[in-house]
Each structure stands twice: as structure tokens, then as C-alpha cells.
Amino acid sequence: MSLLNSATRYGALVMGLHWLTFLLMVAGFLTAEAEELFPKGSAWRGSLVDLHGSFGLLVLLVAAPRLLLHLADRRPPIVPPVPAIQDRMAVIAHWALYALLFLLPVTGVCLVNFEGEVVMFFGSSLPRLLPKSEMLEDAFEEVHEFLANAAYAVIGLHAGAALFHHYMQRDNTLRRMLPWG
Numbered sequence: 692m693s694l695l696n697s698a699t700r701y702g703a704l705v706m707g708l709h710w711l712t713f714l715l716m717v718a719g720f721l722t723a724e725a726e727e728l729f730p731k732g733s734a735w736r737g738s739l740v741d742l743h744g745s746f747g748l749l750v751l752l753v754a755a756p757r758l759l760l761h762l763a764d765r766r767p768p769i770v771p772p773v774p775a776i777q778d779r780m781a782v783i784a785h786w787a788l789y790a791l792l793f794l795l796p797v798t799g800v801c802l803v804n805f806e807g808e809v810v811m812f813f814g815s816s817l818p819r820l821l822p823k824s825e826m827l828e829d830a831f832e833e834v835h836e837f838l839a840n841a842a843y844a845v846i847g848l849h850a851g852a853a854l855f856h857h858y859m860q861r862d863n864t865l866r867r868m869l870p871w872g
């Protein structure tokens with residue numbers, strides 16, 4: 692398998708970063724849901740919030756090179772070709788996913804700073820970039836929650852579309868994103 696995308700399939704870089712992002716997002720969602728099980732102020736909740744932020748920051752770190760690759764590299768065509776409308780929907784979904792991969796971590800960092808806390812990255816505290824503000828904390832909490840719900844929906848549609856291509860349309864959409872495809 693080549694490092695970059697070929698005329699028939701995604702390269703190891705795009706594929707590796709895609710599935711790494713998937714795992715990090717699952718970790719981000721699981722830690723976010725798990726922290727809700729513990730009362731506010733408890734040590735467990737605090738540790739889960741820190742872990743959640745750390746996975747979220749990794750998503751941001753991985754998203755940057757991914758976006759550059761996306762802009763620089765070609766997208767292997769789907770075989771057999773699908774109607775143009777379906778292709779356009781995929782392009783919109785991919786841009787929505789990229790937007791979420793940046794906006795979720797950024798709003799997360801903002802909300803933690805506005806709360807008056809420092810962001811932790813696997814045990815190390817990062818410099819505080821923003822001042823404490825209760826009003827902005829509430830606003831960013833709402834925005835972060837809204838984006839997280841949007842991410843559940845867009846990722847669900849995206850994964851559903853990949854499976855539809857594979858099992859119903861029987862084209863190579865999913866296979867060219869799988870190492871064994």
C-alpha cells in the first residue's frame with residue numbers, strides 16, 4: 692500500500708489518520724458520557740473531564756495534517772461511479788466532519804478556560820489562554836453540547852452512507868478506506 696492516495700484507493704496516511712480519528716472520537720464520546728455518571732466536583736468526574744479534554748486535543752492535532760492531506764491529495768474515484776448528487780452530498784458531509792473536528796476541541800478548550808480552569812493534557816497543565824467568565828462558560832457549554840450532538844448525527848449519517856455504498860450499491864467506497872479492502 693502506498694503512503695499517498697493512488698488512483699484506486701486511499702493511501703496509508705489518510706487511512707491511518709482516518710481510523711485513528713475514529714478511535715479518538717470514540718474515546719472522546721465515551722469519556723464525556725462516563726463523566727455524567729459522577730457528581731460535579733467528584734475526583735472521578737474531574738479525571739474523566741481531563742481525559743476527555745486530552746483525547747479531544749489529540750483529535751485537533753490529528754485533524755490539522757489530515758486537512759492538509761485532504762487539500763493536497765487526490766480522492767480515489769468510486770467504482771462503479773455514483774450519481775453526481777451523491778458525490779456532492781459526500782463532499783458536504785466531509786467538510787462538515789472537518790469543521791466538527793476543529794470546532795469541538797476549540798470550544799472545549801474555551802469552555803474549560805472560561806470556567807476558570809486550566810486544560811490538562813494527559814497530566815500536564817496547558818497555559819490558560821482566556822479569562823474566567825461565567826456568561827461565556829454557559830454559552831460555550833451550550834455550543835460544545837450542540838456541536839457534540841451534531842457530530843453524533845453527521846458521523847451516524849456518514850458511517851451509514853459508507854455501509855449503504857458497501858452493502859446496497861456494492862461499490863468500492865468503503866473498501867478503498869480499509870487496509871484489507
Ligand code: HEM
Pocket residue numbers: 716719720723724740743744745746747748750792795796797798799800802803810811832835836839840842
Ligand atoms: C473531538 C473532540 C470532542 C468531542 C467529540 C467532545 C464531546 C463532548 C460531549 C459529547 C460532551 C457532553 C455534552 C453533554 O451532553 O452535556 C462534552 C462535554 C464536555 N467537553 Fe467535550 N468534546 C471534545 C473536545 C473537548 C476538549 C478538547 C475539551 C477541553 C479541553 C472538552 C471539554 C468538555 C467539558 C468540560 C465538557 C463538560 C461540559 C459540562 O459541564 O456539561 N471537550 N464534550
Ligand code: HEM
Pocket residue numbers: 705709712713716717757760761766781785788789792846849850851853854864865866868
Ligand atoms: C468519528 C468518526 C468519523 C469521522 C470524524 C470521519 C471523518 C471522515 C472524513 C473527514 C472523511 C474524508 C476523508 C478525506 O478525503 O480527507 C472520511 C472519509 C471516509 N470515511 Fe469516515 N469518519 C468517521 C467514521 C467512519 C466510519 C465508522 C466509517 C465506516 C463505516 C467511515 C468510512 C469512511 C469512508 C468509506 C470514507 C471515504 C469516503 C469517500 O471518499 O467518499 N468513516 N471520513
